[in-house]
Amino acid sequence: MNKPLRRVAIFCGLLVLALLVRVNWIQYVKADDLAKNENNRRVMIERYAHKRGDIVVDGKAVTGSKESKSGDFKFQRTYKDGPMWAPVTGFTSQRMGSNQIESLEDDILTGTDDRLFFDRTLSMFTGDKKQGGNVVTTLNGAAQRAAFKGLGGRKGAVAAIAPQTGAILALASTPSYDPSKVAGNTEEDVKNWQKYEKDPDKPMTNRALRETYPPGSTFKVITAAAALEHGLYEDIDDKTDSPLPWRLPLSTKNLVNDGDHPCKNASLRVALQWSCNTVFGKIGADLDNDKMLETAEKFGFNEQQFVPVRSNASVFAKDMDKAQTALSSIGQFNTAATPLQMAMVTAAIANDGKLMKPYMIDRLTDPNLDVLEKTSPEEMSTPLSPENAQKLQEMMETVVNEGTGTRSKIPGVTVGGKTGTAQHGVDNSEKPYAWFISYAKTDKGSPVAVAVVVEDDAANREDISGGGLAAPIAKDVMRAVLDRQK
Amino acid sequence: MSVVTNTTTIGAIEAPSRRNTELLLLIFAVVIAVFAYGNVGLALNGELPSGMLGYGLGLTLLAGVGHLAVRKFAAYADPLLLPLATLLNGIGLALIWRLDQSKRFQALETFAPAATKQLIFSAVGVALLVGVLMLLKDHRILQRYTYISMVVALILLVLPMFFPAVNGARIWINIPGVGTLQPGEFAKIIIAVFFSGYLMVKRDALALASRRFMGMYLPRGRDLGPILVIWALSILILVFETDLGTSLLFFGLFVVMLYVATERTSWIVFGLLMSAAGAVGVATFEPHVQQRVDAWLDPFAGYGKLAASEQIAKSLMAFGSGGMFGTGLGQGDSDLIGFAANSDFILATVGEELGLTGLMAMLLLYGLVIERGVRTALAARDPFGKLLAIGLSGAFAIQVFVVAGGVMGLIPLTGMTMPFIAAGGSSVIANWALIGILLRISDTARRPAPVPAPSPDAEMTQVVRP
Numbered sequence: 024m025n026k027p028l029r030r031v032a033i034f035c036g037l038l039v040l041a042l043l044v045r046v047n048w049i050q051y052v053k054a055d056d057l058a059k060n061e062n063n064r065r066v067m068i069e070r071y072a073h074k075r076g077d078i079v080v081d082g083k084a085v086t087g088s089k090e091s092k093s094g095d096f097k098f099q100r101t102y103k104d105g106p107m108w109a110p111v112t113g114f115t116s117q118r119m120g121s122n123q124i125e126s127l128e129d130d131i132l133t134g135t136d137d138r139l140f141f142d143r144t145l146s147m148f149t150g151d152k153k154q155g156g157n158v159v160t161t162l163n164g165a166a167q168r169a170a171f172k173g174l175g176g177r178k179g180a181v182a183a184i185a186p187q188t189g190a191i192l193a194l195a196s197t198p199s200y201d202p203s204k205v206a207g208n209t210e211e212d213v214k215n216w217q218k219y220e221k222d223p224d225k226p227m228t229n230r231a232l233r234e235t236y237p238p239g240s241t242f243k244v245i246t247a248a249a250a251l252e253h254g255l256y257e258d259i260d261d262k263t264d265s266p267l268p269w270r271l272p273l274s275t276k277n278l279v280n281d282g283d284h285p286c287k288n289a290s291l292r293v294a295l296q297w298s299c300n301t302v303f304g305k306i307g308a309d310l311d312n313d314k315m316l317e318t319a320e321k322f323g324f325n326e327q328q329f330v331p332v333r334s335n336a337s338v339f340a341k342d343m344d345k346a347q348t349a350l351s352s353i354g355q356f357n358t359a360a361t362p363l364q365m366a367m368v369t370a371a372i373a374n375d376g377k378l379m380k381p382y383m384i385d386r387l388t389d390p391n392l393d394v395l396e397k398t399s400p401e402e403m404s405t406p407l408s409p410e411n412a413q414k415l416q417e418m419m420e421t422v423v424n425e426g427t428g429t430r431s432k433i434p435g436v437t438v439g440g441k442t443g444t445a446q447h448g449v450d451n452s453e454k455p456y457a458w459f460i461s462y463a464k465t466d467k468g469s470p471v472a473v474a475v476v477v478e479d480d481a482a483n484r485e486d487i488s489g490g491g492l493a494a495p496i497a498k499d500v501m502r503a504v505l506d507r508q509k
Numbered sequence: 510m511s512v513v514t515n516t517t518t519i520g521a522i523e524a525p526s527r528r529n530t531e532l533l534l535l536i537f538a539v540v541i542a543v544f545a546y547g548n549v550g551l552a553l554n555g556e557l558p559s560g561m562l563g564y565g566l567g568l569t570l571l572a573g574v575g576h577l578a579v580r581k582f583a584a585y586a587d588p589l590l591l592p593l594a595t596l597l598n599g600i601g602l603a604l605i606w607r608l609d610q611s612k613r614f615q616a617l618e619t620f621a622p623a624a625t626k627q628l629i630f631s632a633v634g635v636a637l638l639v640g641v642l643m644l645l646k647d648h649r650i651l652q653r654y655t656y657i658s659m660v661v662a663l664i665l666l667v668l669p670m671f672f673p674a675v676n677g678a679r680i681w682i683n684i685p686g687v688g689t690l691q692p693g694e695f696a697k698i699i700i701a702v703f704f705s706g707y708l709m710v711k712r713d714a715l716a717l718a719s720r721r722f723m724g725m726y727l728p729r730g731r732d733l734g735p736i737l738v739i740w741a742l743s744i745l746i747l748v749f750e751t752d753l754g755t756s757l758l759f760f761g762l763f764v765v766m767l768y769v770a771t772e773r774t775s776w777i778v779f780g781l782l783m784s785a786a787g788a789v790g791v792a793t794f795e796p797h798v799q800q801r802v803d804a805w806l807d808p809f810a811g812y813g814k815l816a817a818s819e820q821i822a823k824s825l826m827a828f829g830s831g832g833m834f835g836t837g838l839g840q841g842d843s844d845l846i847g848f849a850a851n852s853d854f855i856l857a858t859v860g861e862e863l864g865l866t867g868l869m870a871m872l873l874l875y876g877l878v879i880e881r882g883v884r885t886a887l888a889a890r891d892p893f894g895k896l897l898a899i900g901l902s903g904a905f906a907i908q909v910f911v912v913a914g915g916v917m918g919l920i921p922l923t924g925m926t927m928p929f930i931a932a933g934g935s936s937v938i939a940n941w942a943l944i945g946i947l948l949r950i951s952d953t954a955r956r957p958a959p960v961p962a963p964s965p966d967a968e969m970t971q972v973v974r975p
Binding site for chain 1: 612613765768769770772809812813822823825826828829830831832833842845860864865868869872873875876879880883886887892895896899902903906907909910913914917918919
């Protein structure tokens with residue numbers, strides 16, 4: 024009987040061998056896949072097992088960590104002034120995942136980034152609890168506060184950029200939400216989340232980056248830039264060829280101005296000062312779609328921006344006829360821009376024609392604040408020559424000093440700006456958006472360019488013109504930046 | 510002509526008793542298990558667990574009693590079986606206690622602390638081992654009970670059909686006041702006794718009366734009877750108790766023993782064909798079995814939809830997260846598997862917390878138990894002992910393979926418990942009894958034949974030279 028016994032012994036050995044091979048397969052070959060599987064809760068447990076790194080503004084953290092109350096996640100995120108900083112930080116929620124900087128720089132914040140390998144290894148020996156690195160932003164706390172306070176209870180957004188570098192100084196969106204309230208994993212967090220989701224005012228939308236509005240008259244600075252760049256007009260004080268009334272090409276409709284202003288054959292300076300639709304509409308029609316499109320795209324239109332958080336592409340349409348191009352050139356038809364886009368336009372003009380790539384992360388640091396990566400300013404394009412940029416600056420300064428933007432004047436500082444009032448809805452039935460774009464300039468160049476949009480439907484039609492609602496906010500933001508400079 | 514005292518059987522020549530080896534190994538086994546227990550406490554609470562002394566003493570007592578019983582009643586028994594069983598049982602206790610401490614596990618509705626109970630069950634198991642060694646002076650006595658064993662085994666197998674299914678499988682019976690019992694665990698031993706007795710008698714008929722066909726010896730039609738009966742029975746178990754594991758175990762056990770008894774390869778071929786036919790047949794119209802097969806083929810496809818898939822997937826993720834060296838006892842999250850993490854799926858905790866290395870060591874321990882069992886079968890001098898030893902160790906091997914293979918996703922999952930380490934009274938008690946019988950057979954096998962009393966004839970016989 025021993026022969027079959029030996030064979031059975033071999034068979035039993037094979038059974039054990041099969042198990043050993045299988046163990047090696049799942050615990051060595053496939054171990055990584057299984058350990059990082061999307062269904063593997065250990066990934067999340069590990070993620071919240073340590074204090075998360077912070078997002079820093081002006082040397083102070085605007086985020087924090089606290090011990091979580093429920094479940095197997097040890098720490099949860101906290102935010103200081105959550106609603107104010109939400110458009111910058113985004114959220115990180117044990118239940119809902121994360122977005123914006125919290126998501127993009129997750130590896131640094133959780134400490135799993137390869138560049139933090141040395142720290143991790145070191146803390147294994149020193150017994151330190153592993154901590155994430157920090158994300159230091161370019162934002163200016165005072166400017167952000169001015170923007171957020173200025174918007175107040177109204178719907179709107181502010182984007183401010185340092186023209187010489189492209190560094191984002193303020194990025195506000197109202198109404199906002201408090202990411203602290205969705206950071207945990209409790210039923211309350213879920214309830215808060217649902218409340219935010221259902222809110223018709225969409226508090227979780229980052230309007231400064233993700234909402235595109237018809238830019239209205241603020242777009243006229245781009246049309247003016249196109250006119251100068253394409254040589255349609257050279258001197259901003261020369262008369263333009265602008266009849267009044269002016270009929271839209273191939274149309275029976277007249278383009279009308281907002282009020283009775285000296286728009287007939289007005290010079291570029293005067294036309295911008297009084298925001299003449301006829302003048303800029305005709306420039307658009309004269310230049311035609313291609314040339315307008317070329318300039319708009321140099322300013323960043325029709326392209327998503329990554330700061331590194333994604334910003335929606337602003338729109339200047341292709342293949343439009345002359346009438347449509349004319350309307351688009353005064354910021355109507357289907358032209359649409361994000362507040363960030365209009366801040367970029369303003370910044371390019373203020374920076375003598377050079378558009379810097381906007382960014383909001385200055386540097387990534389390890390837990391000991393040693394720099395891992397620093398963002399260096401990067402040139403994006405040159406939408407207009409320095410001479411033309413200076414001409415445009417003069418025009419915009421006139422707007423502030425003598426035109427529609429007087430409410431953004433700051434004593435002792437050169438300010439250039441442009442108002443906008445964009446109508447929308449069927450037959451312009453809805454309340455218009457009030458726009459204001461501006462920059463401040465000192466002898467050291469321009470430290471700040473800002474774009475403000477307020478979509479308040481509680482305000483009067485009269486009040487809403489950008490000069491009334493939006494300009495004071497822009498002024499406060501600029502002043503906050505200027506104060507810091509002193 | 511001299512007196513022949515030796516047989517050629519392995520290990521029969523002047524075998525030392527090896528009891529001291531066993532004692533030394535037992536000390537190792539207890540120390541390792543107690544360290545594991547302390548390790549869990551340190552990892553979870555930062556201090557040695559308060560129950561460590563009691564646990565250590567309990568385990569020492571179990572090992573000591575087992576050892577003394579073996580020393581007294583089976584002095585020549587295999588020295589490795591007892592330490593191996595003690596080590597597995599001890600580590601199992603530490604693992605069960607570790608899962609008892611898990612908050613996530615405590616939150617389950619089905620939660621009940623299992624470690625103390627398991628220690629009591631282990632004590633009952635060791636008592637049964639001592640009983641086997643004490644009362645069963647010679648394993649051949651069991652031969653007398655061949656047909657009684659058959660009846661008892663059948664009753665044990667059929668009994669769960671009359672009790673409600675638990676988690677989709679009818680493998681438990683509920684005795685009020687005592688608790689639930691898994692009769693299949695005991696049936697596997699009793700049925701091995703029946704098979705051994707039956708095959709010992711019938712093996713010649715089964716082996717010799719055959720026709721040759723295509724190089725194989727085919728059994729006569731009427732000799733196919735027994736295998737057909739067992740096959741039908743295991744299919745019935747599968748259909749009515751939806752218990753793939755037990756079904757596989759019994760059929761596999763029978764085929765192995767039939768092969769050993771008759772030395773006819775054709776039985777294996779038949780066995781494989783029949784089990785394949787049975788498995789495919791049942792899987793096509795039994796949704797419970799079908800689900801398990803689907804869960805096995807792609808565990809992650811049914812994640813969040815099918816409980817069976819999710820369980821396997823969670824188990825696989827636990828193994829994967831353990832990696833090479835594991836998280837360390839008490840520091841993993843194998844309790845995420847939830848229900849049954851300390852019974853059917855306890856191997857996942859081994860995988861996650863002790864890592865690839867720990868799990869391989871664990872499987873090798875099981876491999877060693879099997880190897881000692883097979884060696885006992887080889888060493889046994891009587892066919893009944895050989896058959897019984899190979900039957901028991903074969904059953905043990907198949908069970909280990911079916912359970913471990915199931916939780917590791919090698920084969921479809923079946924509801925059986927990992928011998929010795931999984932929480933569950935029936936399993937641990939029955940396996941201690943199994944070890945007891947193996948010890949008895951190995952003792953008989955290795956015991957030197959008694960020196961024959963000097964024959965008075967020997968002296969008186971004179972050689973007459975011509």
